[in-house]
Amino acid sequence: MSERRVTVTSPRTGAARRRPSPGTREIDEQTRLGEVYMSALVRSQLRLSLFVCTLLALLVGGLPLLLLLVPPVREARFLGLPLPWLLLAGAVYPVFAGIGWWYVRQAERNERDFAELVERK
């Protein structure tokens, strides 16, 4: 059965040439253990994604309320420019990019962990 499988990964990777390891077979055959592996991966990635979304909701969603309810923040000035403008037209963009890069590194780490788990003999 397993000999007839077709390689769907890029042939350039080393992994494609190796014999399938037990973890990947569990997933292929959809055993209970395979399901556990898969839901562990999906859950770890989802937890990471929801963490970023919550962070974003607090940062971006909290800003209008902060500006509305705390007049000193709304009317503050920094370097001669109004603080709301500095936040909305400047500071948010590097913050977004920073969160994005952090997420990419974490997500790739989750995938490495998963690969190590299922390739273990």
Place this chain on the structure above:
Amino acid sequence: MNLAAVALVSLATLLVGFYGLRLSRTTSDFYVASRTVSPLVNASAIGGEYLSAASFLGIAGLVLAGGADLLWLPVGWTGGYLVLLVLVSAPLRRSGAYTLPDFAEARLESMAVRRTASLLVVLIGWLYLLSQLQAAGRVLTGMIGAPGWLGGPLVAAVVIIGVLGGGMRSITLVQAFQYWLKLTALSVPLVFLLAAWRRDGAPGIDDQTWLLPLTGDRQLYSTYSLILVTFLGTMGLPHVLVRFYTNPDGRTARRTTAVVLVLLGVFYLLPAVYGALGKLYASDLVGSSTGADGVVLELPRRLVGGVLGEVLTALLTAGAFAAFLSTSSGLTVSVAGVIGQDLLRGGVRSFRAATVPALGVPLLLALLMPTPLPVATMVGMAFALSASTFCPLLVLGIWWRGLTAAGALVGLLTGGALTGAAVVWTVAAGPGDGWAAVLLAQPGAWTVPLTFLVMVAVSRRTERPAGVARTMVRLHTPERLRLDRGDWRPRRI
């Protein structure tokens, strides 16, 4: 000089397009550039495609007219990519689908959902294209003195030659080129404008209601609805998604999106400054015949003047025209792809035939519609429609095994119908006040949660697709692992 700038941009676009033509021969090349584009080129292409006339001209105009509350618009348009990055980018690339309908079919194993998704892609694409073509008409009238109806057809002609010539491969190169052109075209004049402003004694702005956010009634609801729609709507825009299939794998798709965040962040620092300078030197444009959308193009003439002012205006005109071309090309490719594949027989010939309705229908609407709406308003409606249909489909489809074909179908129809009705009502009735008008003008805050609820509720009572476990393996596992990912392939190859 402005005429020369428009001609030059058109010519450069076509030349880069024909260079790409030599490289694109097969169907796969034609649609997705054979997935061999590097992250920086791909990210530039996404940026070039995404930064439409609404970004290049519209934001500055809206900030000039509406003040600090409109600063949320570019924030949302960038933040949408962060949401897309964390929820959608890698799994979507790994799904192997070329278009949103492909994804719907692969995940839900249902042709009914696929067709509904196709219909929505075409509607969103047309709404977005309509806004671009209308704005093109207005800008060309203002800048080179052409009659108002000419702008749309001119943009359409350049786009159609480019798309028919090279398809996605050439479009990818064209789009990457357009991002850098647009960034240059907006940043270089700004240096001169700020120098002129300093020479003028660097005057400040006194208008407190303009300067401070949340001064109007019901502004809090509108602000939150705007944030929600832009953050969640980006992932469902057809011309954005098709770009992700040009990445080699899920990991590069993620990295590409992270680069896009940087590129957009750099670009969006600029329009707000134009809006603020406009408040000082061109506030008479609000309510004038050109409209506030013209502020970016008007400033060099007023602040710098002379030959230099003319050169800077020409550069900005070139950038604006590039914005029309890039967004319209991307939209045309995606809409034509869906029409060619789902209504015609598929393959390169159907794709070519499909470009005619893809671009012709919105062009006709643009010519027939007597009073054009502000470009950012139209774009906002496309975002609302996308956020209340494709966002729930993608998020639930990727992360929740429980989503069923019936749930997705009922959800898409509910979200699409309600948002569509709100859009039509707002266009027909015009702006009003009172809660009902506000809720209809900014429907996202209630249609998006409602669609999520409907999809979950119906899915819980219906049966899951047979292959959902295999699809989850396909969506979430890194490609280098040797796993059985099922045998689904997009139909056209």
